[in-house]
Amino acid sequence: MSITSLRAGIIGTGFIAPVHIEALRRLGVQVTAVCGSTANAQATADKWGIPEIYGNYDYRAMYASPNVDVVHITSPNKLHVEQALAALAAGKHVVCEKPLGMNAKETARVVKAAAKAKTVLAVNYNCRFFPAILQMRAAVQRGDLGRIIHVQGHFFQDWLLKDTDYNWRVLASEGGKLRAVGDIGTHWIDAVSFILGAQVESVFAKLETFHKRRKRPRGEVKTFAKVDPKTMVSYPVDTEDFASVLLRYDNGVHANAAISQVAAGWKCSLALGIYGSEASMRWDLQQPNEIYVGRRDEPNQILQRGTPGFLEDVAHFTDYPGGHPEGFPDSHKMHYRAIYEHIASGRKTPLLFATAPDGHHEVKICEAVLKSAAVGKWVTVS
Amino acid sequence: MSITSLRAGIIGTGFIAPVHIEALRRLGVQVTAVCGSTANAQATADKWGIPEIYGNYDYRAMYASPNVDVVHITSPNKLHVEQALAALAAGKHVVCEKPLGMNAKETARVVKAAAKAKTVLAVNYNCRFFPAILQMRAAVQRGDLGRIIHVQGHFFQDWLLKDTDYNWRVLASEGGKLRAVGDIGTHWIDAVSFILGAQVESVFAKLETFHKRRKRPRGEVKTFAKVDPKTMVSYPVDTEDFASVLLRYDNGVHANAAISQVAAGWKCSLALGIYGSEASMRWDLQQPNEIYVGRRDEPNQILQRGTPGFLEDVAHFTDYPGGHPEGFPDSHKMHYRAIYEHIASGRKTPLLFATAPDGHHEVKICEAVLKSAAVGKWVTVS
Amino acid sequence: MSITSLRAGIIGTGFIAPVHIEALRRLGVQVTAVCGSTANAQATADKWGIPEIYGNYDYRAMYASPNVDVVHITSPNKLHVEQALAALAAGKHVVCEKPLGMNAKETARVVKAAAKAKTVLAVNYNCRFFPAILQMRAAVQRGDLGRIIHVQGHFFQDWLLKDTDYNWRVLASEGGKLRAVGDIGTHWIDAVSFILGAQVESVFAKLETFHKRRKRPRGEVKTFAKVDPKTMVSYPVDTEDFASVLLRYDNGVHANAAISQVAAGWKCSLALGIYGSEASMRWDLQQPNEIYVGRRDEPNQILQRGTPGFLEDVAHFTDYPGGHPEGFPDSHKMHYRAIYEHIASGRKTPLLFATAPDGHHEVKICEAVLKSAAVGKWVTVS
Amino acid sequence: MSITSLRAGIIGTGFIAPVHIEALRRLGVQVTAVCGSTANAQATADKWGIPEIYGNYDYRAMYASPNVDVVHITSPNKLHVEQALAALAAGKHVVCEKPLGMNAKETARVVKAAAKAKTVLAVNYNCRFFPAILQMRAAVQRGDLGRIIHVQGHFFQDWLLKDTDYNWRVLASEGGKLRAVGDIGTHWIDAVSFILGAQVESVFAKLETFHKRRKRPRGEVKTFAKVDPKTMVSYPVDTEDFASVLLRYDNGVHANAAISQVAAGWKCSLALGIYGSEASMRWDLQQPNEIYVGRRDEPNQILQRGTPGFLEDVAHFTDYPGGHPEGFPDSHKMHYRAIYEHIASGRKTPLLFATAPDGHHEVKICEAVLKSAAVGKWVTVS
Ligand SMILES: NC(=O)C1=CN([C@@H]2O[C@H](COP(=O)(O)OP(=O)(O)OC[C@H]3O[C@@H](n4cnc5c(N)ncnc54)[C@H](O)[C@@H]3O)[C@@H](O)[C@H]2O)C=CC1
Ligand SMILES: NC(=O)C1=CN([C@@H]2O[C@H](COP(=O)(O)OP(=O)(O)OC[C@H]3O[C@@H](n4cnc5c(N)ncnc54)[C@H](O)[C@@H]3O)[C@@H](O)[C@H]2O)C=CC1
Ligand SMILES: NC(=O)C1=CN([C@@H]2O[C@H](COP(=O)(O)OP(=O)(O)OC[C@H]3O[C@@H](n4cnc5c(N)ncnc54)[C@H](O)[C@@H]3O)[C@@H](O)[C@H]2O)C=CC1
Ligand SMILES: NC(=O)C1=CN([C@@H]2O[C@H](COP(=O)(O)OP(=O)(O)OC[C@H]3O[C@@H](n4cnc5c(N)ncnc54)[C@H](O)[C@@H]3O)[C@@H](O)[C@H]2O)C=CC1
Incomplete structure (x- = not known):
């Protein structure tokens, strides 16, 4: 089919x-x-x-x-x-x-x-289907980075910086009790888990709400839409604006993610660095066509999507040649290519996308994050 | 309609x-x-x-x-x-x-x-429909840059670097007598003309062919496809590999474009800087979501597509919010949006895209470039 | 005098x-x-x-x-x-x-x-005397960033990545029980404290030693010098290779620092971002002449050392005009300028450099970090 | 000695x-x-x-x-x-x-x-003694870049952008008839000649004066000093503000340099790219610690001063390890190291710095540039 x-x-x-x-x-x-x-x-x-x-x-x-x-x-x-x-x-x-x-x-x-x-x-x-993420996963699997030592990064946005910024995500009842971590942090955690081929075992988290109260318009609002402050009503905020999340993966790797929706200047920066004994790889969603490869005894490299080294691993999930930048829309295209080909093939293609157990595990991580922040200790993801 | x-x-x-x-x-x-x-x-x-x-x-x-x-x-x-x-x-x-x-x-x-x-x-x-190009055009028209002083940039690629790299463009009979300038240089010139709202009046050019002979496969080859060198035949090259083109616009602005299809490491870098008496703007197709604004007495700026300042001018030609990168495919989408809406509206929308006279003028510039390179003097575009 | x-x-x-x-x-x-x-x-x-x-x-x-x-x-x-x-x-x-x-x-x-x-x-x-750090401090004091929300960054090096990399710092008996955090992490903490004008109140830390054993040469070794692995002896490592340190400042600001001496590709990257309600500022020691200013509703900026906006605040601690890069050596020069002028003036000049209490407080933070890592909880700096 | x-x-x-x-x-x-x-x-x-x-x-x-x-x-x-x-x-x-x-x-x-x-x-x-320039020279000599194809770059500043900006260099009688090219362009040409190990044979140039009249203060002014516009007198300008200079080297290499002292946002950007059949190298004085290496069939690289690959060639002319940035002051230090060691050794050390014939040749190039701009043709450097 x-x-x-x-x-x-x-x-x-x-x-x-x-x-x-x-x-x-x-x-x-x-x-x-x-x-x-x-x-x-x-x-x-x-x-x-x-x-x-x-x-x-x-x-x-x-x-x-x-x-x-x-x-x-x-x-x-x-x-x-x-x-x-x-x-x-x-x-x-x-x-x-x-x-x-x-x-x-x-x-x-x-x-x-x-x-x-x-x-x-x-x-x-x-995000798994940014070619760079697929490439990093391939590199880790193949051992290009050696043994993985640690992971560091952030997911920073600024669209909820002002207390007049509103979206249904701010309300625990609409979006869930964990907001910054739940909404964007889970993209970071899912991407890192996917790259490492490992699962989060335990977490430590610090959550903070900068705006204890915010103002909101009446009625439904589309994400990223602008509303006049004067028509707004004040309400107490029951979800976090930013967080530090430390993660322990089941392969022993330590990861540190800073998550914020109040980080002025960053619009949608999912940035991560995977540090291994042989090399590191760094990437930012805002410059999705390039991976920065860090090395100890040889020059660092810029791996560019659509150029040799990159292509072989991810050829099926990138359509444009090197230097012709792909972007955020393309990651969705590639994701659905994987899903629809999986469906069309009768589930024969490799299972790269996130499934129900993956989605469920992310929610469990969120619950562990909430608990850790409450008790101030490391918490195991059940 | x-x-x-x-x-x-x-x-x-x-x-x-x-x-x-x-x-x-x-x-x-x-x-x-x-x-x-x-x-x-x-x-x-x-x-x-x-x-x-x-x-x-x-x-x-x-x-x-x-x-x-x-x-x-x-x-x-x-x-x-x-x-x-x-x-x-x-x-x-x-x-x-x-x-x-x-x-x-x-x-x-x-x-x-x-x-x-x-x-x-x-x-x-x-390329006119990269939001950054539309934005630069708006900024020039509005006077944000003051009086324009000079323009500088390049269009560099490396896909024809090796003598075994082949494409029909290399043959004057297939692609035209001017190759690097005709194929990619005209994108640069068209974009700059569009931004300036001005036309090229005269040119000076130096053209060079690094590989006097190349090897080619038999039969038709798709752009950017790879072919085995052993099956190839040698042929003399009758088009240039690289060029320096100096341009004088009818508003007095001087522009300097370096064009090359043999520039190792650059995949598709259409880069340009517009320098005015109040500010400058620089952009590279390879990082299309950002314009670098240079200023004398205030800090330089990074104008990001989809964020305030950018949006108002080009809102109709960008769909994704700041930090969600658009790319090369999106420039085509936006171009066709402009064309199809022009058609659907019965030619009522503003004429932003290149028309037959624009395309014709580019070809005349190419002919002036060829002539200038031959005589070693400035040549007026007739 | x-x-x-x-x-x-x-x-x-x-x-x-x-x-x-x-x-x-x-x-x-x-x-x-x-x-x-x-x-x-x-x-x-x-x-x-x-x-x-x-x-x-x-x-x-x-x-x-x-x-x-x-x-x-x-x-x-x-x-x-x-x-x-x-x-x-x-x-x-x-x-x-x-x-x-x-x-x-x-x-x-x-x-x-x-x-x-x-x-x-x-x-x-x-590091306090990189003009960019002085500038960030001035900006925070003046309120340019609004209320400070959070701080994030890292200090990453790779000179101890291999198990054959040796320096006296690896031995707790020579350099102290805390290595990565003590040696470079304290630069980060001191710089952030200096910028914020605040003191660390409590810490949470995760410390890890990637190489449980390393090899070392016999005799004294100069920092950054190379030694032949064959002449080496094995020894157990009693200091950490990397760490995540979360900090709570006495003004309520949360900071997250990732510290590593095994981060391939980074040579000496002290990077930090100060996020406020009005703007953010980011800086990396490896590109010391530029501060990246993040803003929500206006374009981001590149503040360049030696140009307007920068100069007024730090003029006395920078000697070269904009575009003429200063570097690591210059930060020492400026530091000693401040110290020697303080001495020569009979202690009349402002006290910008770190004094004995500052140095003492850093050591107390280190002890709290060690304790936190041991107990897995937040620890107050006594 | x-x-x-x-x-x-x-x-x-x-x-x-x-x-x-x-x-x-x-x-x-x-x-x-x-x-x-x-x-x-x-x-x-x-x-x-x-x-x-x-x-x-x-x-x-x-x-x-x-x-x-x-x-x-x-x-x-x-x-x-x-x-x-x-x-x-x-x-x-x-x-x-x-x-x-x-x-x-x-x-x-x-x-x-x-x-x-x-x-x-x-x-x-x-500028010859920025380690990056020495490194590029070594790379070209050793053949790392293959046969050199072309060179492109600029030297852009903005300190003479306004008509109230004054310095003795603006006056032909004080600084010479060629200003932008003479003052900063010759740094670019000298650096490229040094890297290539070749001499300029002929030139084509376009010179332009944006401000036909400027205002100046009375009396002597130190470079980069600020003066109050109200005290100024108007005078006609007899030197160029910007230029495009095309160069033919005696080894056949073509170079294209854009030179401007009215390029808003650039403070002191001497930028050049050397494009060869195997690789390219790009560098900007404003980020002097890094060389960008462009490659066709392998990832591009960032060569960092003080790290492997860099060190061997230029060890004697760099003192700080990788990641500890050197700057503009250090290039002077290294230059004088070379000169003073040459003197102290009784002229035994390699002659890397510019001598009287080199300085003389630069002046001859300037005269050819002036002549070319006047006649609108290529001019041989006598
Ligand atoms: N994968 C990614 O990159 C992103 C994922 N999302 C996810 O997409 C979902 C939607 O987010 P946005 O589009 O940003 O929100 P939005 O608020 O802009 O849109 C939500 C839409 O759902 C509709 N809706 C409301 N109640 C409904 C109902 N009972 N039945 C059907 N539709 C209903 C609304 O009319 C609206 O059209 C969220 O779960 C969010 O987490 C959002 C943005 C990016
Ligand atoms: N605007 C832009 O960014 C770009 C524009 N182009 C332009 O697009 C055109 C095609 O370039 P590529 O796709 O790179 O070349 P290509 O060689 O990959 O494709 C050319 C296509 O034309 C077909 N063709 C050949 N003879 C034909 C005929 N007699 N009638 C109909 N079709 C015929 C071929 O079978 C082939 O499918 C060129 O004019 C090129 O300048 C190409 C790339 C980018
Ligand atoms: N502020 C900064 O950016 C930096 C600070 N440092 C600090 O500087 C100190 C030295 O570090 P490095 O120069 O990297 O180490 P190093 O090992 O290269 O040099 C240490 C020097 O101390 C000398 N030394 C050893 N025992 C001595 C004694 N009993 N009396 C006097 N001198 C003795 C050694 O001979 C050697 O010359 C450390 O405390 C380190 O933390 C080091 C590097 C950068
Ligand atoms: N290699 C490089 O990177 C640079 C080279 N230069 C060169 O350095 C020279 C000086 O430039 P700046 O320092 O920028 O100019 P400046 O105008 O700041 O300083 C010139 C100095 O020369 C002094 N002077 C004037 N008449 C003199 C005389 N008759 N005898 C002795 N000294 C006299 C002045 O009092 C003043 O101190 C120029 O030739 C310029 O091209 C300047 C800047 C950078």
């Missing part, structure tokens, strides 16, 4: 939904349905020429369509589990946005359902 | 053709037809689910299809004029790859035909 | 000693004496034309010289306290290399002695 | 004079005399503790001192030849600032005198 015969239906029409739509269309996948508020679903359908529209957030109606093979869930976090379970039950493949759910109790249900299902469930940890 | 109701047909299936296809699909434009060698047209259609296939390079058959509104010409340079004229004659809109043609005599014919046509003809100088 | 009338005597002739000598000579300070092994003291004197030589490590003989006003102690850590106390007792001013001593018990004695002395004692935390 | 026994006398007390003084003192060379205006000579002597003072610009008096072995000429350009000839006549060694003189006629006299003299004459093209 070719991936062009697969048909996708999208839930949600906010910031990330169009990223899915575009990426799917680049791959030749058909986007046949969209579900959201009635007005937004219509507008989205118009913009991209999508034939089936499901308003009123009626995702179950969309699941009933015979023209949808794969469901993309891009709604806020608290809806993921319910929508994913229903999709699996309806016999659909699922690409669910991260995090997989609000707590480990509910995500455990998805793990169970996915294990029984005939269909594929993927969690949208798209 | 919405752009999703427009339907595109693609000529060519080489390196750049899929870039067009992907970009169109991201925009919701339908890609309904593809034309090339029978095998490649079929393969391309399969990969993206394109319904109509025109083999045997039979573009006239494609022009007869009622399901094609806009023709994208991505064949080698020597075919552009013939295919463009026929498309206009068939009442199609045209997006023609650069350069518009092999010499000013033939491109003059396109200018004439386009002027009479009811349809739109655009030349694919996509 | 002018600083050119002050005369310095140097203890030690290893890696850092010449850095002191050069810097003093640039300032017009006279270097009148050197003390070390007989051979090395002679060689050093010859190389720089230093008149008085004290062999056999006989620093007391040097202290008896009427031609020495200021003693520079550049011997290994375990000798600092003894040599500093004797110098104060001899009525000399002291510039003591960091750390001030091996443990807080002995450094407390120096604090007491310095408090009573008529002379000045400075600890060589030279 | 050791260099510490050599004694230097400095003419001039402006911007560059202290750079000489500091560098000499770092080397252990004695600075015994200074000559300038009476007030400034006194102030300079005070600041560095220099014993002999020659006021009233009376350099002949200084030449009569038995305590001066080497004369450093740091006066404005028009005085160089006269002061250098007199120094040679007085049996002194000479380190003369660049350019060697105002025109080839007068510099020819220095060449002749230097050839006959028993003493050494060096021209202060200090």
Whole structure:
């Protein structure tokens, strides 16, 4: 089966939904349905020429369509589990946005359902599919870096710096109790785990809320949209603005991640350095086409996507030659290429994307992070 | 009319053709037809689910299809004029790859035909639609840089560094007498002209061919593809490997461009600096999301795509927020957005893309460059 | 009194000693004496034309010289306290290399002695005198960054990456029980404390030793010198190779420092980012002439040493104009300028350099770090 | 003989004079005399503790001192030849600032005198002694880059951007008819010639004066000093603000240099790229510790001063280990090390620094540049 015969239906029409739509269309996948508020679903359908529209957030109606093979869930976090379970039950493949759910109790249900299902469930940890991340993973596996010693990095943004910056993620009830770590920190942890081929065993964390109170507009707000401060109401903040997270991996590697959504000047910097006994590799999402290779007794290197050394390992997940930069949209494209080819091949291709157990493990890490911050000690991820 | 109701047909299936296809699909434009060698047209259609296939390079058959509104010409340079004229004659809109043609005599014919046509003809100088280039243009127009003093930069690649590197562009008969300058130098000149809102008046050039002889494989080769050296035959080279081009613009600005396809380490670096009496702006295609702003009496700045200051001017031509890098594919997407909206609006939107006269002027500059190199003097662009 | 009338005597002739000598000579300070092994003291004197030589490590003989006003102690850590106390007792001013001593018990004695002395004692935390650090301090004090939220950074080197890399610092008995944190981490902590104008209140630390055993040559080895592995003997390592240190400052600011001497590719990267509610500032010792200023609603900036904005605050501690890079040697020069002018002015100039209490506090932080790593909890710096 | 026994006398007390003084003192060379205006000579002597003072610009008096072995000429350009000839006549060694003189006629006299003299004459093209430049030279000689194809770069500053910026260099009568090219362009040309081991054979140039009139203060002004615009008088400008210079070397290499003193944001960027058939090397004075190595079929590299690969070639001309940045002052130190060791050794060490013929050749290149700009053609350097 070719991936062009697969048909996708999208839930949600906010910031990330169009990223899915575009990426799917680049791959030749058909986007046949969209579900959201009635007005937004219509507008989205118009913009991209999508034939089936499901308003009123009626995702179950969309699941009933015979023209949808794969469901993309891009709604806020608290809806993921319910929508994913229903999709699996309806016999659909699922690409669910991260995090997989609000707590480990509910995500455990998805793990169970996915294990029984005939269909594929993927969690949208798209960062794995930056070619640089795939390349670092290949380099670690092949031993290019020697024994891994430690990992360091950050995920820094500044879009929640001001107390007038609002998004549903700020509310524990909407996004989960852990905000900065849950929303962006888990991208960092997932990417590092993927590169190392290892799992987080225990964590130590320090969480801090800089703005104890914030102001918010009334009504729903699209991610990264601007709102007038004067129309706002004040509310207490129950999620963290920034964190330091120390991680111990099951292969003994120590990692240190600084996470912040109040780091002025950084827009979306997922930066990490993997330090090994033979070499190190550093990368930043904001300059995704280059890996900086650090060496002790030879010159450091700039590994450039699409050039020799890079290509062989990740050829299937990069389309543009060296010097022709790919970006954030391309990482989604490559992620869905992997997922859809996995589906189309009858699960024959290598399982590179994050599955239900991966998504579940991230949620468990978040719970351990919360506990560690509360008790001020290292906590084992159960 | 919405752009999703427009339907595109693609000529060519080489390196750049899929870039067009992907970009169109991201925009919701339908890609309904593809034309090339029978095998490649079929393969391309399969990969993206394109319904109509025109083999045997039979573009006239494609022009007869009622399901094609806009023709994208991505064949080698020597075919552009013939295919463009026929498309206009068939009442199609045209997006023609650069350069518009092999010499000013033939491109003059396109200018004439386009002027009479009811349809739109655009030349694919996509670099104009990197948001950074649009931003620099806006900044110059608004006077942010003060009076412009000089411009400096390069377009450096290394894919033709070895004498075994081959592509049809190396042959004057296929790509035109001017190679490095014609193929990539014109992107630089077009971008600078666009930013300045000025036209090149006279040029001085030094052209050099480092490899007087090269080796080539038998048969057709796709751009950036690798070939075994042992199967190759030797041939004399009749196009330049690198050049220095000095330009005088009609607003008095002096520009200096170094152009090379044999610059080891640079993959696709179109770099330029616009120096004004108040500030300068520098940019490199390889890091397309950032403009470096140079100032005398205040700190230099990094202008980042998708962040305040940048957004207002180019909002319509960038989709991803700051820190979520866009790349080379996105510049094509934005270019076609401008072209298709121009078509859909009945030519009401501002004319930002390169038209037939622009493409023709680039070819005249190339001819002046050749003449200047021959006589060792400044030459006026007629 | 002018600083050119002050005369310095140097203890030690290893890696850092010449850095002191050069810097003093640039300032017009006279270097009148050197003390070390007989051979090395002679060689050093010859190389720089230093008149008085004290062999056999006989620093007391040097202290008896009427031609020495200021003693520079550049011997290994375990000798600092003894040599500093004797110098104060001899009525000399002291510039003591960091750390001030091996443990807080002995450094407390120096604090007491310095408090009573008529002379000045400075600890060589030279990093304070990179103009960028002075500038960041000025910016924080003036409120340019708003309220400080968090601090993040690293001090990474790779000169102890291999198990055959040896230096006296690896031995707890010579350099102290804390190695990476004690040797380079304290530079980071001192610099951040200096910038913030705040003191570390409590710490959490994770320490790790990658090489449980290393090989060493017989006899003394100069820092950064190369030795043949075949002549080496194996020994167990009792100091850490790398660490994560979380700090709580007494003004509530959280800081996260990753410290490593086994980070391949980094030679001497003291990097830090100060994140405030209005802006952030980032800097790396390896590119010392530039501060990166991060902003939320305006473009980020590159503040360049020697250009407007930078100059006013730090003019007295930078000599070269913008674009003429200063480096590591210059930070020592500026440090000694501050110290010697303080001496020459009769202690009238502002006290910018690290004093005995500062050096003592760093040692107390180190002890808290050791304890925290042992118990896995936050530990208050007593 | 050791260099510490050599004694230097400095003419001039402006911007560059202290750079000489500091560098000499770092080397252990004695600075015994200074000559300038009476007030400034006194102030300079005070600041560095220099014993002999020659006021009233009376350099002949200084030449009569038995305590001066080497004369450093740091006066404005028009005085160089006269002061250098007199120094040679007085049996002194000479380190003369660049350019060697105002025109080839007068510099020819220095060449002749230097050839006959028993003493050494060096021209202060200090950029040769950035370790990176020495390293690039070694790499080219050893063939690391293969056959050299072309060279490209710029020397950009912005300190003369405003029409109120004044310095004696702006006046042809004081600094020479060629300003931007003469003052900074010759550093670029000398460095490239040194790296290539080749001489400029012919040139093409375009010179432009952006400010046809400027304003100047009354009286003498120190380089990089600020003056109040209100006290200024207007005058016509007879030297160029910026230029494009194309060069043909006697080994066939083509070079393209953009030179500007009105390039906003660049403070002192001497940037060059040497492109060869095997690799390229790029460097910028503003980041002097790193060379960027470009390669076609392997990753690009960052060669860092003081690390393996770098050290072997230039060990004698760098003192600080990798990661401990050296800067502009260090290039002067290294330059004088080479010159003074050449003197001390009785001219036995390799002749790396620029001599009278080199300085003379630079002046001839300048004259060819002027002529080329006037006639609009390539001009041979006679
Ligand atoms: N993988 C990645 O890089 C990213 C992932 N995300 C994830 O995507 C999800 C959505 O985030 P954004 O697009 O930023 O949020 P958003 O707030 O911009 O959009 C959310 C969308 O969900 C819709 N929605 C609300 N209630 C719904 C319901 N009951 N049924 C269906 N749709 C409903 C809203 O109308 C809106 O269109 C989140 O889970 C987030 O964590 C977001 C950004 C990046
Ligand atoms: N705007 C940009 O950034 C770029 C523009 N280009 C332009 O695109 C054009 C194609 O370049 P590449 O894709 O690199 O070359 P390519 O050699 O990879 O592809 C050329 C395609 O044209 C087809 N073709 C050959 N003869 C034909 C005919 N008679 N009728 C129809 N198709 C025919 C070939 O089969 C091949 O599929 C050139 O004009 C080039 O200048 C290429 C690369 C980038
Ligand atoms: N502020 C900074 O940036 C730096 C500070 N340092 C500090 O400087 C000190 C020396 O470090 P390095 O120069 O790297 O070590 P090194 O091992 O290269 O030199 C130490 C010197 O001390 C001498 N020495 C040994 N025993 C002595 C004694 N009993 N009396 C007098 N001298 C004796 C040795 O002969 C040798 O010349 C250390 O405390 C270190 O922490 C070192 C490097 C950088
Ligand atoms: N190698 C390098 O990197 C640099 C070289 N230079 C060169 O150094 C020379 C001086 O330049 P700056 O220091 O920038 O100029 P400046 O104007 O700051 O200083 C010139 C000095 O010469 C003195 N002077 C004037 N007339 C004199 C006379 N008759 N006898 C003796 N001294 C006299 C002035 O009093 C002043 O102290 C120039 O030739 C310039 O090209 C300047 C800067 C950098």
